[in-house]
Amino acid sequence: MRRARFKKTPMGFTALGAPSILLVFVLLCLVCFASLSLVSANAELRLAARLAQNTADWYEADALAQDRLQRLDALLAAGGGAFDEAFKATLAAEGFQYTPENGEDRIVFYTTISPYTAIETLVRVSGGKGALMRSANVVTEDLVYTELPFIWNGVIQDD
Amino acid sequence: MNARHDYAFLAELTAAALFFALAATVILTLFAGAQKRADEAARLSGAVLAASSAAELVRTSASPGADFMAAYGAAPENGGYEAFLDPSFLPSERMEYVLRLECSEENGLCRMRVAVMFPDGEEIYSLSCASYAGGEA
Numbered sequence A: 001m002r003r004a005r006f007k008k009t010p011m012g013f014t015a016l017g018a019p020s021i022l023l024v025f026v027l028l029c030l031v032c033f034a035s036l037s038l039v040s041a042n043a044e045l046r047l048a049a050r051l052a053q054n055t056a057d058w059y060e061a062d063a064l065a066q067d068r069l070q071r072l073d074a075l076l077a078a079g080g081g082a083f084d085e086a087f088k089a090t091l092a093a094e095g096f097q098y099t100p101e102n103g104e105d106r107i108v109f110y111t112t113i114s115p116y117t118a119i120e121t122l123v124r125v126s127g128g129k130g131a132l133m134r135s136a137n138v139v140t141e142d143l144v145y146t147e148l149p150f151i152w153n154g155v156i157q158d159d
Numbered sequence B: 001m002n003a004r005h006d007y008a009f010l011a012e013l014t015a016a017a018l019f020f021a022l023a024a025t026v027i028l029t030l031f032a033g034a035q036k037r038a039d040e041a042a043r044l045s046g047a048v049l050a051a052s053s054a055a056e057l058v059r060t061s062a063s064p065g066a067d068f069m070a071a072y073g074a075a076p077e078n079g080g081y082e083a084f085l086d087p088s089f090l091p092s093e094r095m096e097y098v099l100r101l102e103c104s105e106e107n108g109l110c111r112m113r114v115a116v117m118f119p120d121g122e123e124i125y126s127l128s129c130a131s132y133a134g135g136e137a
Helices: A018-079 A085-093 B002-059 B064-072
Strands: A105-112 A117-126 A129-139 B075-077 B080-085 B097-106 B109-117 B123-132
Touching: A018 A085, A018 A105, A018 A117, A018 A129, A018 B002, A018 B109, A018 B123, A105 A129, B002 B064, B002 B097, B002 B109, B002 B123, B064 B075, B064 B080, B064 B097
Parallel strands: none
Antiparallel strands: A105 A117, A117 A129, B075 B080, B080 B097, B097 B109, B109 B123
């Protein structure tokens, strides 16, 4: 019986069988999925940290606004309800803006939350006492957006 | 001849096994790192929501301590008030996390600190807030 003779082909180091190639392919896929999952988890963590920081900043600013409200009450009590020039200057020196409206004495002040936002607190004054009318978040500066690289907007010059 | 083929097969198999082991280690490390970060992110987000909910309650309240105790089933503890939260950061009897409120009042201004921490005292998140009783709406 004659043995079948196979033609010998030279096999280098890189010559791998199909199972090995499949193994490498599967492992590469797994590495890709693992990396994507790590990137996604990292983004989640950064977002959570930013949310935590923004929340803490807002409450800190609000606490400062409450502090200034207390200071304003003390100033109003000391001033006796008369809005003369000296008293207005004292208020202005402490960051309180006197803004009379519709015959009412009103004072507004801003407490910074971030470079672009602040808490606006509006107080109506009557009889030397202040009453809180509004406390709201306001945008104080125009947001500066990062300039993006050119992105085709779908309009062709010849159109 | 046969021995040489067997050796080559064994060498390729060993190389494949080593490569698989190395790759599996890398993959498991990456997945474990991702899981750890995702858990940390979820915990921090939950703690922020729990702390800000409690802060909203106490900063708009005339008697923060009493309202905090009523809303969260808290009890006075170490000069503050402590309530237990479940893994979803909701008030519960199960002590997975601790929500703590500290208050100090001076001339109508009540300064408060709300913290979410582990039962062993390690802090996850905290924020400070205040309410001024003199500023009537």
